[in-house]
Amino acid sequence: MARSAGTSLSFRPRPGSIPESPGVYRFRDAHGRVIYVGKAKSLRQRLNSYFADFSALHPRTQSMLTTAADVDWTVVGTEVEALQLEYSWIKEFDPRFNVKYRDDKSYPYLAVTMGEDFPRVQVMRGAKRKGTRYFGPYSHAWAIRETVDLLLRVFPVRTCSAGVFKRAGQIGRPCLLGYIDKCSAPCVGRVTPQEHRELAEDFCDFMAGNTSRFIKRLEKEMRDAAAEQEYERAARLRDDIQALQRALEKQAVVLGEGTDADVIALAEDPLEAAVQVFYVRAGRIRGQRGWVVDKVEETTPGELVEQFLLQMYGEASPESMPREVLVPELPPDAAAVAELLSEQRRARVEVRVPQRGDKKALMETVGRNAMESLAQHKIRRASDLTIRSKALQEIADALDLDQAPLRVECYDVSHLQGENVVASMVVFEDGLARKSEYRRFAVKTKEGDVASIYEVINRRFRRYLEERSATGELAADDEAQGLIDPETGKPRKFAYPPNLVVVDGAGPQAAAAQRALDELGIDDVAVCGLAKRLEEVWLPGDDQPVIMPRSSEGLYLLQRVRDEAHRFAITYHRSKRSKTVKESALDGVPGLGPARRQALLKHFGSVKRLREATVAEICEVPGIGRSTAEVIASTLKGESTVTTSEAAPAQPAAGAGGPSGADDPVEAGAAGGADAPVEAGAAGGVAVAVSGEAAGPDRPSGRTE
Known part of the structure; x- marks a missing residue:
């Protein structure tokens, strides 16, 4: 063990004091709390990268280093040992700067309490308990109960609570399920504890995928009963077989019967990532689960996969782990991760990326569910009034504004090698999209994005000044001021000024927007730029960006506004490009x-x-x-x-509206034609629905200016 202490960045270890061996390191704050844990093949190379060029680091990493006051490390022998130690330290110290995956909702499990004298079948949520077998997780508790109701005909295991079980034993009379043969009634001694445990074990075997032997056994018993002319018993066995088959029908067959795999897919943006997992056992989908994570540093998909696998399988029981883990991208230390998982399962586990066939098709389905999960997470987050208020206040504090920017306008430019240059203007009021206020611009200049931003801002605010000067801006109400068109009763195109103008870009774009406002004499509108690569906020004339915390709601809102402007600009650009292709025919x-x-x-x-x-x-x-x-x-x-002109126009990306001409409304509603999330039933049944886009009152006008 080695240690280097100090304050600020003066705690950098002495040159040459860090070993080149693989190991795990910890950053601590001034109070000695562990704030970050990482691993490296070469500790010297990895730790030196933190101190080489501070300005080039990810903003979250910069924040971690300025918080840290100490770093120490432990040398290990292999990469597998490094993975194990990293996981154990993350679990022990819960560092604030490490990635933490959290469930995107509360998932129910089908649980069998094998640790009790009389095992019980029930629906469980939350942390797993020792001595309990779990199956799932599943999307809905009602789906679990439907499956359990079918299986209790064949495996009449106890489902009652401890209080009901004890009360039945005291009065010597079972509950209703005991009378209708959906419980073996161990509470009154109809079966011995060993016989009841065997029923519970058979129930678990069936749920684990060993289904064929039970159906074959029942079929043989049914034939024997019919041969002995015990027709009532044969009919009851026939009904039991049908119940098992109905339970199996709820499980979608997606792969070969011998396939035992977890299929993992990612969907990410610069701030967050969503993970979806389908659990496939014996070729059937047995469950589905999702997670979301706030990115705390600039990570690759492979690194996200590695961190997820460590968290997901860190404490998994051997029987719950699959033989195969299908991932969208291999982790950096794929061999070490596979070896660690194999040790956990006590048998070989293969980690790989599917290249073709049914497994690749299933991976694509899981990926679509991950994208839908991320979109739904953003919608839930944006719909929270408290969070929106917090986001607006954080933006005001970061940009040193007098008040929260209740109206934000964002501008983006789109073109293809300088041709068909267009720009978009999207409006968010009180943190929500105001789609009726969206506007689009056919840009005239061909001198690059900075000149295009200047032109668009100049045109937008010149129109605003013309409309206000034509009607007078000292009137008592909006209609008298000319903000409301008396003929239509709707706001005029550029009647309301924003509190904040956001442009997609860095310092030069922000400076161009500010120059346009200055030339028009407008001094009550704030301007900033949002750069994509590191999500930096740039103010006009500043040499250094404003670094907002990666987990802040303010940065999240700015990103949503910027992404919406980008989507809307791309939609208009594609419509113009497709129209040009048509005319060329x-x-x-x-x-x-x-x-x-x-x-x-x-x-x-x-x-x-x-x-x-x-x-x-x-x-x-x-x-x-x-x-x-x-x-x-x-x-x-x-x-x-x-010819090329006969081809259908390029379709907008998911979330974009359909193409339109220059004088037609541009639609910017929800994504059409995207796969809806897969809902796994209690036994993993899957139904993929395709949702279209419906017109509604929130569709933007998208008028061309």
């Missing part, structure tokens, strides 16, 4: 100018429909004579291959 038609190309596309809607139209139908378009129509038809129908 008619470029080869002789004598057809821009106006008539537009008229044709507006009339038919697509080049494909125009190609299928007759000459007479083409003549119906204003400005198109018969001779021109014949040229159009012969030119388009003479093509022997499908």
Whole structure:
């Protein structure tokens, strides 16, 4: 063990004092509390990286180093030992700067209390208890109860509480389940403790996937009963077999019968990550569970996977661990992780990335559930009024504003190699998206993102000043001021100024936005930029960014606003690009100018429909004579291959609205066509639903400016 103490960053170990061996290190604060635990193949190389260039470190790492006052380390012999020690220290000290996965909701388990004299089947949540067999977790408690109700016909195990069990024994009369043969009634001595334990063990074997031997045994008993003309018993056994088969039908068969695997998928953004796991036993999905995590440093997907595997399997029982763990990306020390898991299971565990076939398809399904889980987590977080208020106040404190920015506007620029340059403006009021206020801009300048931001901010606020000066800004109410259009009763396009303007970018973009406001004489609107790489907040004219805590609600809200502006800009850019591609298909038609190309596309809607139209139908378009129509038809129908112009327009990413023309509303509702989350029943039944996008009152107008 070695130690280096000090204050601030003066606690850096002396050069050459750190060994090059693999090991685990701990950072402590001034009170001696462990605030971060890490492992490394080379302790010297890893620890030196913390002190080499402080400004280049991740903001969360910078915060950890400024909090720390001491670092120590322990040398180990192998990478497996390093993983074990790292996990044990994280569990022991619960360091504040280490990644912590937490359940995205409370998941129920089917539990069998094998540690009791008379094992009980029940639904359990929360921490696992010693001596109890667990199956699941599952999405809904009612699904567990349905499965248990079916299985109690064949395995009549006790399900009552300790009080009910004791009371039945005192009065010598079982409960209702004992009378209808869904409990073997050990409380009144109908079966011995050993016979009841054997029933519980058979129940556990069936739930663990060893199903075939029970069905075969019952089928044999049914045939024997029929041969001996015990038809009532044979009918009862037939019903038992059907109950087991119905329980099995609730379990979706997704892989080969011998497959025993956990399928893990990730969905992440710069601040958070969501993890989904499907538990596959004997080729059937037995359960599903999800976690979310706040990122505390800049980590790769492989590192997130490694941290997750250590937390998930750190204390798992050997019988609950699978033979195979399928992951989206291998951890950095994949061999060491596999060896550690094998030691935990007391048998070989393989960690790998599926490349093809059913396992890859299942991984994609789990991945879609992870993305949906992350989206739902963001929605729940954004809908909390207390959290929104806290976020706005944190932004005000970080940017030194006089009051919380109740109206925030964010701008983003989108283009493809300088072509079809567009920009978006999204509005958040009181921390929520105000989609009716969204606007989009066809940018005229071709001089880069900084010039585009300047142009858009200038146009937006020039319009604001024109509208206010035309109606007067000293009137008593919004309608008198001209903020409300008397004809429509709706707010004018740029009637309300924001408290804060956020631009997607760093210092140069923020400076450009501030310059545009200064030139217009607007001095009551704050400006900041949000850079993607390290989520740094930049103020105009500052050489250093404002570093907001990675876990702060204020930074989370700024990120949501920036991401929404980016999505909206991409949607408009794709619609313009697809329209350009459509128009280019008619470029080869002789004598057809821009106006008539537009008229044709507006009339038919697509080049494909125009190609299928007759000459007479083409003549119906204003400005198109018969001779021109014949040229159009012969030119388009003479093509022997499908050109690029015939391809469907590029579809927006998940969460984007559909494409539209420059004068049409841009839709920015929820994602359409995405897979809904997979709901695993008590026995792991899976139903994948496809949800479409419905129009609603919150759809943005998206007017082009």
